Amino acid sequence: MSDSAISTTEHAPEHPPGLQHHFAEMEQQADSAKIGMWAFLVTEVLLFGGLFVGYGIMHARFTEAFASAHHHLDRVMGTLNTVILLTSSWTMVMAVSSARAGKQKNLVRYLTVTLLLAGAFLVVKYLEYSHKFHEGLLPGRFYTYAGPHLPEEFLFFSFYFMMTGLHGLHVLAGMIVISWLLRRAIRGDFSPSYYNPVDMGGLYWHLVDIIWIYLFPLIYLIS
Amino acid sequence: MADVASTSHPMAAGEPAATNYLKAERGFKSWIFTLDHKRIGVMYLWSVLLMFLLGGIFAMLVRLELLTPGKTIMEADTYNRMFTLHGAVMIFLFIIPAIPASLGNFVLPLMLGAKDVAFPRLNLASYWIYVIGAVFGVVAMVTGGVDTGWTFYTPYSTTSSTSVTTMTFAAFVLGFSSIFTGVNFIATIHRLRAPGMTWFKTPLFVWGIYATAIIQVLATPILGITLVLLMMERVFSVGIFDPRLGGDPVLFQHFFWFYSHPAVYIMILPGMAIISEIIPTFSRKNIFGYRAIAYSSVAIAFISFLVWGHHMFVSGQSELASAVFSFLTFLVAIPSGVKVFNWLATMYKGSIDLKAPMLYAIMFLMLFAIGGLTGLFLGALATDIHLHDTYFVVAHFHFVMVGGTVIAFIGGLHYWWPKMFGRMYSEKWARIAAVLIFIGFNVTFLPQFVLGTRGMPRRYYNYLDQFQPLHAFSTVGSWILGLGLFIVLGYLLASLRKRYDAPPNPWGGTTLEWTTSSPPIAHNFEHVPVVTREPYDHSPAPAPAPAGD
Numbered sequence: 001m002s003d004s005a006i007s008t009t010e011h012a013p014e015h016p017p018g019l020q021h022h023f024a025e026m027e028q029q030a031d032s033a034k035i036g037m038w039a040f041l042v043t044e045v046l047l048f049g050g051l052f053v054g055y056g057i058m059h060a061r062f063t064e065a066f067a068s069a070h071h072h073l074d075r076v077m078g079t080l081n082t083v084i085l086l087t088s089s090w091t092m093v094m095a096v097s098s099a100r101a102g103k104q105k106n107l108v109r110y111l112t113v114t115l116l117l118a119g120a121f122l123v124v125k126y127l128e129y130s131h132k133f134h135e136g137l138l139p140g141r142f143y144t145y146a147g148p149h150l151p152e153e154f155l156f157f158s159f160y161f162m163m164t165g166l167h168g169l170h171v172l173a174g175m176i177v178i179s180w181l182l183r184r185a186i187r188g189d190f191s192p193s194y195y196n197p198v199d200m201g202g203l204y205w206h207l208v209d210i211i212w213i214y215l216f217p218l219i220y221l222i223s
Numbered sequence: 224m225a226d227v228a229s230t231s232h233p234m235a236a237g238e239p240a241a242t243n244y245l246k247a248e249r250g251f252k253s254w255i256f257t258l259d260h261k262r263i264g265v266m267y268l269w270s271v272l273l274m275f276l277l278g279g280i281f282a283m284l285v286r287l288e289l290l291t292p293g294k295t296i297m298e299a300d301t302y303n304r305m306f307t308l309h310g311a312v313m314i315f316l317f318i319i320p321a322i323p324a325s326l327g328n329f330v331l332p333l334m335l336g337a338k339d340v341a342f343p344r345l346n347l348a349s350y351w352i353y354v355i356g357a358v359f360g361v362v363a364m365v366t367g368g369v370d371t372g373w374t375f376y377t378p379y380s381t382t383s384s385t386s387v388t389t390m391t392f393a394a395f396v397l398g399f400s401s402i403f404t405g406v407n408f409i410a411t412i413h414r415l416r417a418p419g420m421t422w423f424k425t426p427l428f429v430w431g432i433y434a435t436a437i438i439q440v441l442a443t444p445i446l447g448i449t450l451v452l453l454m455m456e457r458v459f460s461v462g463i464f465d466p467r468l469g470g471d472p473v474l475f476q477h478f479f480w481f482y483s484h485p486a487v488y489i490m491i492l493p494g495m496a497i498i499s500e501i502i503p504t505f506s507r508k509n510i511f512g513y514r515a516i517a518y519s520s521v522a523i524a525f526i527s528f529l530v531w532g533h534h535m536f537v538s539g540q541s542e543l544a545s546a547v548f549s550f551l552t553f554l555v556a557i558p559s560g561v562k563v564f565n566w567l568a569t570m571y572k573g574s575i576d577l578k579a580p581m582l583y584a585i586m587f588l589m590l591f592a593i594g595g596l597t598g599l600f601l602g603a604l605a606t607d608i609h610l611h612d613t614y615f616v617v618a619h620f621h622f623v624m625v626g627g628t629v630i631a632f633i634g635g636l637h638y639w640w641p642k643m644f645g646r647m648y649s650e651k652w653a654r655i656a657a658v659l660i661f662i663g664f665n666v667t668f669l670p671q672f673v674l675g676t677r678g679m680p681r682r683y684y685n686y687l688d689q690f691q692p693l694h695a696f697s698t699v700g701s702w703i704l705g706l707g708l709f710i711v712l713g714y715l716l717a718s719l720r721k722r723y724d725a726p727p728n729p730w731g732g733t734t735l736e737w738t739t740s741s742p743p744i745a746h747n748f749e750h751v752p753v754v755t756r757e758p759y760d761h762s763p764a765p766a767p768a769p770a771g772d
Binding site: 020021022023024028031032033035036039040042043044046047048049050051054057058061062139140141142151152154155158162 | 337338339340341342343345402405406407409410411413414415440441443444445447448449451452455456459460461462463468469470471474478751
């Protein structure tokens with residue numbers, strides 16, 4: 001490879017805000033972030049994938065116990081949370097499109113609603129968890145449910161708590177991300193030419209949503 | 224890419240450029256908070272070398288204990304901890320990050336003609352997460368050690384009273400470091416190549432690192448969740464791996480090897496990537512079969528996900544599954560063979576220059592050939608039943624991992640050392656050390672093939688008297704190998720005391736990293752390079768100037 005040298009644009013006078021020094025232009029920076037984000041989302045899917053496979057194997061092995069154990073879950077609460085998360089995904093989409101259109105007030109509004117919905121999801125989850133704790137429907141050796149049950153039902157709750165717990169941690173992480181976006185949005189950092197962080201935060205939030213869409217029927221709706 | 228018309232070469236006067244990355248900023252903080260991929264690569268380099276030393280000390284102690292049957296220097300319990308720590312440190316703290324995170328971090332953006340990796344802050348985070356993981360690993364060592372073997376097999380790992388939970392947590396944390404590096408490199412390779420550098424004008428090191436990054440991203444999360452499940456099993460008895468509670472210990476093996484078999488390709492692919500750089504440079508010839516080598520890296524990455532069951536031929540997996548896994552395992556030999564034959568064809572009629580990096584490349588070819596071929600014995604169902612869990616497996620694994628990856632790593636270190644630090648090392652001592660390492664390695668591990676075929680099981684503390692001579696051979700070999708490695712450390716460190724004396728391109732290399740000064744300036748290139756030629760084009764058009772050595 002022979003190289004003719006072209007002059008570097010690294011200290012070009014019109015440096016767009018938000019462009020890091022090692023990128024030549026905004027588009028390259030946004031594309032890099034997108035590729036990185038998708039690669040990261042793949043790791044997330046595989047992380048949950050491991051749990052899903054473990055759950056599937058144990059479900060196949062102890063079908064009766066899992067079916068009987070899942071009756072302890074509250075389908076109304078589960079459905080409510082599904083609706084909450086789906087709505088939050090919609091508000092997130094609206095936030096991204098507001099950012100793209102440069103409507104700063106709408107961006108702040110939609111991000112706030114998304115944050116509140118995420119919080120509502122965790123409140124419902126808390127109510128569900130405290131009910132389970134109260135009844136002794138706990139994972140592994142902490143399972144102390146007094147009512148009639150099959151011997152392997154505790155295994156269902158092992159998975160229930162690990163899967164929803166890991167998902168809950170992701171919701172929490174999502175709330176931190178959205179709060180950070182909200183702060184920057186209020187400060188006026190974003191514009192139609194620079195809203196990449198909102199876009200990336202949106203992708204992450206949709207992933208959290210999609211995982212729940214798989215978790216919900218897998219745990220709440222088996223028979 | 225042998226020349227860049229514009230860069231002024233300050234090395235002529237032996238005086239570093241003012242903006243040389245090592246001197247661009249000063250002070251402790253300028254290192255620990257640096258976003259410069261070169262400095263992060265250097266920090267990774269010293270860290271993995273420290274871990275290599277630690278893991279090496281455990282290895283020497285294990286070999287010393289095995290000098291005689293029964294107790295030589297330690298009790299059986301201590302011995303179990305020693306071989307576990309040797310494995311865990313070498314795998315998780317040394318060999319996985321060794322090439323991508325240290326040499327890769329340093330060289331990859333230079334090879335692409337980029338100013339940095341795509342996400343410099345993520346890169347720094349990756350390093351510090353590595354350090355946190357290493358700290359947890361050390362905590363596990365001093366609070367009781369671990370005696371399960373580095374594979375943490377259940378059910379023993381769920382019942383062992385040693386610090387398994389801490390060590391698995393350390394490996395879990397280290398996984399994040401590895402994922403961050405992988406994500407970063409994928410985005411960098413996709414989006415930060417210099418103008419004119421198409422995929423097929425990209426150096427083969429980049430292809431190898433790319434294939435590695437894909438495996439890091441796809442496989443590591445599975446290890447993460449597996450280790451979480453193991454920790455949950457130990458803390459909450461969740462019942463997934465514990466047969467008393469309805470769980471399945473073989474499920475752990477499936478989960479574990481679904482990561483850990485691809486992980487051995489995380490270890491070997493970067494080694495192969497280095498060899499693809501060294502051989503054309505020191506044969507003064509274009510690489511033979513560029514596309515075949517590039518595609519074979521991707522093919523190895525792909526097949527690596529389909530062979531994990533060959534670790535479980537005797538774990539009660541169905542015969543059909545074993546037969547399929549055995550067949551798929553044999554497929555790995557094809558892209559590996561493609562690489563080896565292309566390297567040999569590159570050397571054929573080349574003008575071979577036996578400098579230290581080339582010595583290691585040739586060593587790699589010989590040792591990896593043995594390591595790869597003995598892998599076929601283990602991939603075949605009938606022979607594996609005899610050889611499973613014997614020293615044959617230990618020898619095979621070390622031929623691939625030490626004879627392959629570590630030798631390539633040392634070769635790459637010699638190749639890029641002048642670029643990284645601007646200093647030339649003593650070629651004479653480098654040759655002496657290379658010979659010692661080659662002899663020491665073979666004396667250590669060749670007898671282990673024989674021990675294995677004769678029935679010596681791996682990880683045993685005690686053995687029959689008839690095995691003693693070969694064990695003694697192996698132990699003496701480990702001393703020679705250790706001596707060779709210490710000599711390497713010695714002359715490399717000694718070279719740092721010299722003035723900057725490395726020219727920009729000491730070996731006549733053709734890839735972009737050789738077009739900038741040694742050591743490079745903080746922003747890598749004075750001007751954004753534009754690529755028009757193939758990566759290993761040694762034809763005289765731009766008259767490569769191998770400026771002495």
